[in-house]
Amino acid sequence: MEHTPSSHRQFVEHLFRHQAGKMIAVLSRIFGIHNLEMVEDVVQEAFLKAMQVWPLNQLPDNPSAWLMQTAKNRAIDIIRRQQNFQQYSIEIARQLQQETETTIGQFFLDNEIADSQLQMIFACCHPSLKPGDQVALTLKTVSGFGTSEIARALFTNEATIQKRLFRAKQFIKENNVQLEIPSGIELAKRLDTVYTVLYLLFNEGYNSQKTDELIREDVCAEAMRLCLLLLDHAAGNQPATYALLSLMCFQASRFESRVDDNNSIILLENQDRTKWNRELIERGYYYLSLSSDGEQVSVYHIESAIAAEHCLSKDFASTNWSRMLDLYDLLLCQKRTPVVMLNRAIVLSRLNRTAEAIGEILAMEEIDDLLENHYIYNAVLGDLYIKNGDMVIARTCLRRAHTLTQSAAEKKLIDSKLLSIDLVSKN
Amino acid sequence: MKDFMFIFKNNPNAPSATPEQMQANMQLWFGWIDKLKAKNVYVAGEALTPTAKKVKGPKAIVTDGPFAESKEVVGGFFIVKANSIEEATEMAKDCPDLPLNGEVEVREVMKF
Numbered sequence: 001m002e003h004t005p006s007s008h009r010q011f012v013e014h015l016f017r018h019q020a021g022k023m024i025a026v027l028s029r030i031f032g033i034h035n036l037e038m039v040e041d042v043v044q045e046a047f048l049k050a051m052q053v054w055p056l057n058q059l060p061d062n063p064s065a066w067l068m069q070t071a072k073n074r075a076i077d078i079i080r081r082q083q084n085f086q087q088y089s090i091e092i093a094r095q096l097q098q099e100t101e102t103t104i105g106q107f108f109l110d111n112e113i114a115d116s117q118l119q120m121i122f123a124c125c126h127p128s129l130k131p132g133d134q135v136a137l138t139l140k141t142v143s144g145f146g147t148s149e150i151a152r153a154l155f156t157n158e159a160t161i162q163k164r165l166f167r168a169k170q171f172i173k174e175n176n177v178q179l180e181i182p183s184g185i186e187l188a189k190r191l192d193t194v195y196t197v198l199y200l201l202f203n204e205g206y207n208s209q210k211t212d213e214l215i216r217e218d219v220c221a222e223a224m225r226l227c228l229l230l231l232d233h234a235a236g237n238q239p240a241t242y243a244l245l246s247l248m249c250f251q252a253s254r255f256e257s258r259v260d261d262n263n264s265i266i267l268l269e270n271q272d273r274t275k276w277n278r279e280l281i282e283r284g285y286y287y288l289s290l291s292s293d294g295e296q297v298s299v300y301h302i303e304s305a306i307a308a309e310h311c312l313s314k315d316f317a318s319t320n321w322s323r324m325l326d327l328y329d330l331l332l333c334q335k336r337t338p339v340v341m342l343n344r345a346i347v348l349s350r351l352n353r354t355a356e357a358i359g360e361i362l363a364m365e366e367i368d369d370l371l372e373n374h375y376i377y378n379a380v381l382g383d384l385y386i387k388n389g390d391m392v393i394a395r396t397c398l399r400r401a402h403t404l405t406q407s408a409a410e411k412k413l414i415d416s417k418l419l420s421i422d423l424v425s426k427n
Numbered sequence: 428m429k430d431f432m433f434i435f436k437n438n439p440n441a442p443s444a445t446p447e448q449m450q451a452n453m454q455l456w457f458g459w460i461d462k463l464k465a466k467n468v469y470v471a472g473e474a475l476t477p478t479a480k481k482v483k484g485p486k487a488i489v490t491d492g493p494f495a496e497s498k499e500v501v502g503g504f505f506i507v508k509a510n511s512i513e514e515a516t517e518m519a520k521d522c523p524d525l526p527l528n529g530e531v532e533v534r535e536v537m538k539f
Contacts, residue, residue: 009461011450011453011459016446016447016450017447044443050449050502051449051456052474053474055456055457056473144443144446145445
């Protein structure tokens, strides 16, 4: 048996995973997305075949093409079986078989594969699906993650993920969701949902602790890859897509420096900026510059500009806070959410307008509810009260934040702040 | 040196691996085979398709596979060289499918 030296038998990272997404998209286009389970079986079969054949033989010159070809043959095979050609004359049967092959073959052309993948993203990010279900389904079908990996990435258990996937697939079947690329105003609306899902996906990977860091980085990288996939296609190549990707690049550049070896959160002001990934920052600027085409300024444009501002300052002290405030004012016009208001308040405080910042937070309509249920509002308020010298009320806020968070890293951070209050009070 | 056969058996009812896991597993297979070849003990190996037929008894009764009821399915085999069955068994412990609940049967090839 001919043998390839080991150095040649090395796969590109995540080759199978990415290939799985491609094959699922193409096959779903052929068999209809309501047959997603059958499609997943066909893809699994192709991988199993590769697993048996490749180790003992020479690796195919193009493993991706081999897998795709295997899936294609299987698709033709399934359709032939269902067509029952025996009931026709041999002449017609032959012609019909030929036509089936040609028709199926067309779905495997490169530009059609790209179309199918985009359609699949649109279907997984269907606006009527719940956000958690959208994320799980996207990871499973577009990104080729397994349920065990999704569970680890989203910090939950496999049963929950299975439930979400089941619910999402059920919805697709019952509501006859079609694979399509909408056009006009409908496209813009659907892209908005896709952006939301991709950003949520990115944040799932980004906003967590160091446990299982590998899979979290994978999820962030995957969200970025899906942005690139959108950009590859005329329908998805929009200024807002570039803006979202640039935002992800800026955030990802701080991936390594946001948590220390003991799994404690390092605040932006204390991060070692030399550890920020310069290459990602450069890419962020590059995509941000490409995003300035067109007249629409999306929330991602503004959020990316905010992230860029941080990357631009050589240290925390030299951050241009008045420019930050302008950007947050802009963002507030488009996205009047408590989180944006909270962040704007932090900027106000940096401009030595702490009392005003506290006032703005307390003036939020839903503030009572937020303080009762969410760690972050209490933590930020606690900080601001410390800065304002109101130690007693600061302590109350921080203690409430402590009980509200499940994260050990966040609890640690609050503990250190409470300790600093005690030290100040003693002196 | 004697010839030994490694018969690889998989559990068809095991939970299916994810694409990422399969890629990692295949990389391990490449490495294992390369290692055996580097030691000059690898003689041959083939993979078997799951399609199977069984011919049984004096009446040569034919049953169609794959045999879903069976607890294990033979996925392929190796012929390797080793000094003893103990040594061959040690080699089989490197099989990348063991963590996935796979099984290797080690048999000495009978020589006359």
